Amino acid sequence: MPHIPRSAAVSAVVATALAAGLLATTATASGVSGASAEGARVHDIQGTTRLSPLMGQQVSDVPGIVTGVRGYGSKGFWIQDTRADGDRATSEGIFVYTSSAPTVKTGDAVKVSGTVTEYVPGGASSGNQSLTQITKPTVTVESSGNALPAPVTVDAKSVPSAYAPKGDPAAGNSVNALPLKPRSYALDHYESLEGMNVRVGSSRVVGATDPYSELWVTVKPHESATGRGGARYGSYGSQNTGRLQIQQLAPVSEQPFPKADVGDVLTGGAEGPLDFNQFGGYTLTARTLGKIADKGLEREKTRPQRKGELAVATYNVENLDPGDPQAKFDALASAVVTNLAAPDIVALEEIQDNNGAKNDGTVAADQTLKKFTDAIVAAGGPRYDWRTVDPQNNKDGGEPGGNIRQVFLFNPERVSFTDRGAGDATTATGVVRAGKDAALTHSPGRIAPADAAWTNSRKPLAGEFSFRGRTVFVIANHFASKGGDESLTSHHQPPVRSSETQRVRQGEAVNSFVREIRAVRKDADVLVVGDINDFEFSATTKALEAGGALRAGIKTLPRSERYSYVFQGNSQVLDQILVSPGVGPFRYDSVHVNAEFAEQNSDHDPQVVRFKP
Structure with a gap:
């Protein structure tokens, strides 16, 4: 349940209705002294706050001109009073919810009788503001073809x-x-x-x-x-x-x-x-x-890695499975080869199992990966090898039955993978000393899979690579989603970001693991990559960076280039590559190939970092 404003004095009946997304059907809000439904016009119904002072009351013969009719989805029409009250705070328009296709037409002058309600799209748990409307209406059309109120x-x-x-x-x-x-x-x-x-x-x-x-x-x-x-x-x-x-x-x-x-x-x-x-x-x-x-926006291409440079990328490929059209595989493969310039290592997120969302216990993803790596070769790219750890069935969140996981692709002509007793879904990898170097006990392996931070979420995949004789550790991540967070237009201000708590704990767990590596070799090359599902200024990123263990690479870009995702018109950061202090001078690129386009192969833009280990 949301917090109900005390000053609105909303009854328990109203609160119960609010939980179902409908605020007030049989009760009234008494927050406005002397509110009366008799002779009410639209501005009287809308009032000077977000909640109608006539909430739950019956109104009769409310006049207005029909300004729009919607015969699909939430069916109904809008009316607007042509006789405004002069108060900037009170709207002169209102939605009339009919539940079935309306019979009125734009330009009709009508009188509407019905019940004033506050509808919360998405239900009260969403935190959304409510929409003031008239429900169960009786409508009288007095004339047609009238001029609409000036916009x-x-x-x-x-x-x-x-x-x-x-x-x-x-x-x-x-x-x-x-x-x-x-x-x-x-x-x-x-x-x-x-x-x-x-x-x-x-x-x-x-x-x-x-x-x-x-x-x-x-x-x-x-x-x-x-x-x-x-x-x-x-x-x-x-x-x-x-x-x-x-x-x-x-x-x-x-x-x-x-x-x-x-x-x-x-x-x-x-x-x-x-x-x-x-x-x-x-x-x-x-x-x-x-x-x-059309202003001709083009998909970006990053430069190839130079001699001695290691290129590491991360790419959320959005629930990829063998049942997807070949065209999706080909487009994603082309992006890896052409737009990302065939990085040496690519950490993939949202690789689904061999039968996608079919919920039958299948967890292996070798068919998905073969189809994808074959498509990369067909696009002119290298024959990537891969490493991953199959998750437990339906334990990592995402689409039920899909069993998404992180995967390492690597070009064996450029970089080698150090296999060390491959871990399974429930076995944690650790850090040990191997001569002067740090080493993983399981490579590939999962970081602390039993930690509550990873409940119903993807567990980090750690891998040990060798490039030109230098060990490089890569940790592929897909942190908990923002599902359940309130929108920017929430009636709570600031909005509640409930999902952040789990991501912060995940960030702390990964930060701790990086510190373990650096405790063995302070100048170790460690890259934490993936869909972090949080902003570069967030508490999650701060948890990852804590103690100087890591640095968010995207912060090295000009501010106007710091984004990998577009949500509700905001270009923002969700995908990141963070590097340890041992990683020398590096070049970072957020390669904009998806998020800004109507035609997408994923809703995320890949990220790439290049450096000389």
């Missing part, structure tokens, strides 16, 4: 630079009951326009078109701009207030949604009701949508 323009001038107020500590850090300040905070500004007809002008795309027919734009052209047209997420305080998700009201079967990459421009902008949904927060549901101006 409110959302642009760089109108959206504040501060993202959200701090939540009320007495209400569990919730902002729900705080008075809206649309001139001070971006989230308050968007909330004050919830349900209203809004527009954005020509805007740069900062989140490519996804499989669900949505993209992200920014109305602030200079806000945290990357060199390739994105909006970089550089700290917990730089949420990039100009981001806005764009969908369309017309189903894609009737009107194809435009395909856009990061850096393209939505020319002509978009206009339609401002919605709030589970997977993007405030969303412009476009009634009219402009065209995409």
